Amino acid sequence: MIVNAIIGGDLLAVTYFYYKATIPLEIRLITGNKLVRGHREVFWAGSEYTQATSPQIARNLTDARRNIAEIKELYTAQGFLDDRGVTFLTFPFEISTIIGISTMLVDEYFRLIDQYEKQASSRLMALRELPISNTEKKGVP
Known part of the structure; x- marks a missing residue:
């Protein structure tokens, strides 16, 4: 499948977390940042005081469930989740018709690749050779 070859997975998995309102957002954000960095398949995470969402690209349902289980286990161990816990939705690219998500x-x-390349190119263009001053040519005592 072309989508798998390009983005490395066969499905989009979206997870919703419901947090206890008593846990400070700053503490959850620290943990959330560590989780996103530790799970390459999670490409975005958003959070507010009582809930968060996290989409990921997964090779298969087993991988997606395993990743979510790890994240849920960490949040549960730290006492972050309320009684609603975690909701998990999957959208297989091959059969999903949600607004042509795979093409999108x-x-x-x-x-994003084009944007990154343009930014990198403009940063490289900003680098230029500077002339050496007479003091630099003589050397500083």
């Missing part, structure tokens, strides 16, 4: 993701992927 591929387009977005290439748009």
Whole structure:
């Protein structure tokens, strides 16, 4: 499947977390940042005081469930989740018809790559050779 070859997975998995309102947002954000960095398949995470969402691209349902179980286990161990816990939805690219998500993701992927390359190119263009002053040519005592 072309989507798998381009973005490395066969499905989009979206997870919703419901937090206890008593846990400070700053503490959850620290843990959330560590989780996102530790799970390459999670490409975005958003959070507010009582809930968060986290989409990921997974190779298969088993991988997606395993990743979510690890994240849920950490949040549960730290006492972050309320009684509603975690909701988990999957959208297999091959059979999902949600607004052509696979095509949209591929387009977005290439748009982000182009944007990154333009930014990197403009930073390289900003680098230029500076002339050496007479003092520098003589050397500083």
